[in-house]
Amino acid sequence: MYNLIRKNIRNLKPYSSARSEFSGMASVFLDANENGHDLLGEGLNRYPDPLQLAVKQRIAKLKGVPIESIFLGNGSDEAIDLLFRIFCEPGEDEAIICPPTYGMYRVQADIHGTPIRQVLLAKDFQLRPEEVLEVSTPNTKLLFLCSPNNPTGNLLDPAAVEFLLRNFQGIVVVDEAYIDFAEGSKSWSQRLTEFPNLVVLQTLSKAWALAGARLGMAFASPEIIHYLNAVKYPYNVGAPTQRVVLSALEQGLEGTVSAIIAERKKLEKALAEFEFVEKIYPSDANFLLVKMKGSALIFNYLKQNGVVVRDRSREPLCEGCLRITVGTPDENNVLLELLAAFKPSLIQTFNPS
Numbered sequence: 001m002y003n004l005i006r007k008n009i010r011n012l013k014p015y016s017s018a019r020s021e022f023s024g025m026a027s028v029f030l031d032a033n034e035n036g037h038d039l040l041g042e043g044l045n046r047y048p049d050p051l052q053l054a055v056k057q058r059i060a061k062l063k064g065v066p067i068e069s070i071f072l073g074n075g076s077d078e079a080i081d082l083l084f085r086i087f088c089e090p091g092e093d094e095a096i097i098c099p100p101t102y103g104m105y106r107v108q109a110d111i112h113g114t115p116i117r118q119v120l121l122a123k124d125f126q127l128r129p130e131e132v133l134e135v136s137t138p139n140t141k142l143l144f145l146c147s148p149n150n151p152t153g154n155l156l157d158p159a160a161v162e163f164l165l166r167n168f169q170g171i172v173v174v175d176e177a178y179i180d181f182a183e184g185s186k187s188w189s190q191r192l193t194e195f196p197n198l199v200v201l202q203t204l205s206k207a208w209a210l211a212g213a214r215l216g217m218a219f220a221s222p223e224i225i226h227y228l229n230a231v232k233y234p235y236n237v238g239a240p241t242q243r244v245v246l247s248a249l250e251q252g253l254e255g256t257v258s259a260i261i262a263e264r265k266k267l268e269k270a271l272a273e274f275e276f277v278e279k280i281y282p283s284d285a286n287f288l289l290v291k292m293k294g295s296a297l298i299f300n301y302l303k304q305n306g307v308v309v310r311d312r313s314r315e316p317l318c319e320g321c322l323r324i325t326v327g328t329p330d331e332n333n334v335l336l337e338l339l340a341a342f343k344p345s346l347i348q349t350f351n352p353s
């Protein structure tokens with residue numbers, strides 16, 4: 001593992017913040033060049049806990065992962081960015097992605113000057129693990145797997161993921177942003193001690209309904225967590241976020257996940273009735289990938305009527321597909337009513353293909 005880390009990061013002496021140097025009892029803080037006046041009365045004049053210990057304690061209990069194996073960031077997107085910084089020498093090291101998948105892996109690779117190798121998923125949206133190994137070289141440092149996968153919605157076969165964890169020579173990142181919607185499935189975070197090359201990503205943006213708060217998690221060996229903390233901005237998670245997240249974690253999920261899963265099943269049934277719907281892919285997430293005749297026309301029709309879905313038709317293996325987030329019952333009804341009013345005859349007129 002140590003050898004996978006960029007030399008400059010191995011040798012990095014991280015910034016030591018005032019708040020990380022002092023952790024005892026004190027009543028007068030004159031160490032961080034803050035403003036002593038609490039203008040809003042909310043304590044925001046002080047820097048937040050750089051390592052977010054109170055939040056981590058809750059997450060450790062909730063997820064069954066020890067604190068030393070938890071990194072918290074400004075969304076899981078922050079962890080994706082930091083993984084490139086830690087493992088990929090710009091212009092030299094490579095990463096593998098398996099499209100169709102979450103777009104930020106490629107964007108971050110491009111930002112960091114990391115060449116990407118692509119191994120498309122199979123037609124059933126499952127991994128092709130042998131092909132992944134075939135295209136890897138000693139410079140392939142990161143492999144991104146997304147399970148349940150965005151935009152396809154399916155869990156990846158655990159046997160294929162395990163095969164890659166055992167045989168891929170770099171870091172395997174398993175992005176579980178949607179895992180809470182996959183009934184009965186187990187998180188890879190429970191197997192960290194078996195696989196020192198495993199990084200699991202999760203987020204509070206989906207099941208926990210906190211996309212606006214920005215809190216993402218990475219679970220990994222204490223060694224990888226050490227480097228994530230070394231390269232992050234000192235105060236990467238603001239005090240308001242830490243506060244809101246603590247309160248949400250104390251309250252629990254309160255059934256929104258089961259409600260969304262029930263709505264997903266209802267939406268799937270209702271969509272299947274439309275003659276322009278060709279296929280609805282099975283989903284373990286909070287969205288459906290739907291193949292439609294005239295998808296571009298339907299996408300624009302919905303947009304003109306105030307409903308935005310995601311057009312994924314230009315992604316490999318996703319021709320004619322729209323990705324539809326499962327909304328509230330009211331939001332889903334608006335969508336279904338609009339689709340019911342859509343005239344399929346228009347498809348012939350405007351989109352002969």
Ligand SMILES: Cc1ncc(COP(=O)(O)O)c(C=O)c1O
Nearest residue numbers: 075076077102150177203205216
């Ligand atoms: C697969 C996947 N990973 C990560 C993210 C980013 O999540 P966050 O809001 O925690 O940055 C998303 C957001 O859509 C996603 O689909």
